Amino acid sequence: MLLPLAELSKMEKAVVKHYLDDRIATRLIALGLKPQQALRVERFSPMGDAIYIRYGSSQMAVRRSEALQVMVEAI
């Protein structure tokens, strides 16, 4: 079942499937969040507008609006 990354809950794990926006795709892939990459949502920012994601050996911050463009499969 595919859903946007932005809709995952805290501590949920998922695998990246594809992207809905090209600009976001290039940036995320260059950062290592590529298709088939496993990730976990660590937490949200105080106002809920940004998401802290852990993947591989790294962690990153993305906006909710950016995460809406990434389709993942929960695991």
Add this chain to the structure above:
Amino acid sequence: MPRIALLGNPNSGKSTLFNALTGLSQRIGNFPGVTVDKKVGVTTIPDLGKVELIDFPGCYSLYPNSRDERVVVDTLIYPDSAVYPDMVIYVVDVKHLERHLLLATQLLDLQIPLVIALNMSDQVEGLSIDEEVLAQALSVPVVSISARYGEGVDQLKRLVADTVRADHLIAKPFYTIQGEELQVYQQVALQAGATNAYAGKVIAHHHTWLSHLNDDQRSRISTLLEQVDFNNVAGQVEETMTRYDQYGAILQGMHHQLDREDSFTTTIDRLITHRFFGPVLFFLILFLMFQAIYSWATGPMDWIDEAFAQLSAGVSAVMPDAWYTSLLVDGLIAGCGGVVIFIPQIAILFFLVSVLEETGYMSRAVFMFDGLMQKVGLNGRSIVALVSSGACAIPAIMSTRTISNERERLITILVSPLISCSARIPVYVVLVAFVVPAGKVGVFDQQGLVFMGLYLLGIVAALVIAFLLKLVLPQREPSQLMMELPRYQLPSMKNVWTTVKERVKAFIVEAGKVIMVISVILWVLASYGPAGQMQAAEAEVEQRVEQESLSSEQAADLLASKKLEASYAGIIGKSIEPVIRPLGFDWKIGIALITSFAAREVFVGTMATIYSVGSTDDELSLRDRMRTEVREDTGQPFYDLATALSLLIFYVFAMQCMSTLAVTYKETQSWVWPAVQLFYMTGLAYIGSLCVYQLLS
């Protein structure tokens, strides 16, 4: 001199290596045509001699996402560009090898001579096998280093010497371009004067903005690409994925555990980015920072004041009583003092911010405040600038360099001076007593509350103006977050020290020039008047000294006061009186407003001079003197609630700091923005004062 470029992802430790290699020889400039820092230094390589080392902005791939990254592509795609390197030292954080290799493989395909430095090797074991496997697979020299501790650097230098002296390329292409595409890219390469097909591909993706292409070339390339249904972004994604797959296979062969999560970072982040405690901790840290700047800087600043005062006195004593002595002492030396006095605050702020940045904490702050800041057109990092402005806007404005989005950076620079800085405090102290008597309201000190109110006013104004600017200023690049949160690490004090030195030097040299010039101009205005008026003033004072038997101190005060009145500054002050009378001000305040354009705290000194209490150096005697001032027409006290509050509000909003304007000029590389600051802040001050005075009187 051979030129070597340092490339790598952000957070790879590239800058640490750069600092280690170039030490004191480094200078900061700009890449041609853009406001992107270019750090250049010189290092010595055994058997090769001196080489020029250029530290490029951190970059994830040749498909750039920001102004910084574009500079890398723009330079490397065009062999005739000003800083095209003879070879590249590619720095990798070995803990993130997989991600960091992407750009390296792209550089290989551009056929640029390369040496790969696996940095932070002190943090992993079992690396010597890895080096060989990687070197073999990519046909590139690979060496493990630890830039922070200086390990492996000699070996790196040896490999660099070998590579520069080799007269043929050792590397083999990495990514293969297939069939039809190959032809297209070769043709694009031809059009653009590039060397190989991959360069052609990169150019194809970016031909709309690459700086070395002319319009003719651009349109011809566009036509070529249309013919084959070129898909810009899909092409980038496909290439990137292929590269990952290709070297993923190589990495499997390395005896080095990938994907190792750093539990230290994860644990700490549970507190640092906690939904509630995160911001609390942040404000605590900023509050401490602010206090530190204030308390640590006071000592050195007093010392600097003292030193310059003694210098002035010394020079005055030794030189004859002529105009050039005054120019030297009151113009140049005072101007110089006006520049040097900022150094403690700048140094301390950058020390603290740099330490926080080096540990990795700043990116967490950006994560937490991005949403809030975006609403008013600011960036998560802007909050550091805003809080620092509570001490002094000058280092705060300088710190906005780390904000990559042009508009967010500009708005931060434009509104920071609205935050009440430490220089406004003497003015507040003098005037608050006229607004509200000492006393308590419940458990709170009345005057303290007013003080806080003034600070709050500045903060609210900054946020509102930021919001308005967001509506008005165009956004030229998409705003994005998508940011790596690096692992926590101990700050490298060498890096911190280098940053502090660079910033202080940049301030003294660039802003210093502007400040000196304006200082001298203001000195001229305040010391000279139309022919005859100065002498008339002196004569008048002489008479009064006799008639009223004034002491020598009183005489000196009176003389200073009358001469100021007769000077050009005095004339300007008197001439603006009609304009400022609706604010409740008179020409005496007018003169003070003119002179304190240099710096806010000058207001107190000028008022003291005008009211002939110039020789006493404290705010309290000025305040006492001001209490006795009455309005000519009504005989009522001049400094009543309305006037005092009006003047206070004026000072909350007004741009009265030439040093701020100088730094804004330097950071935006244009006189437009300082002019905008001056204009809107003066306007805001005028309107605010007007409203307050008219409402209360």
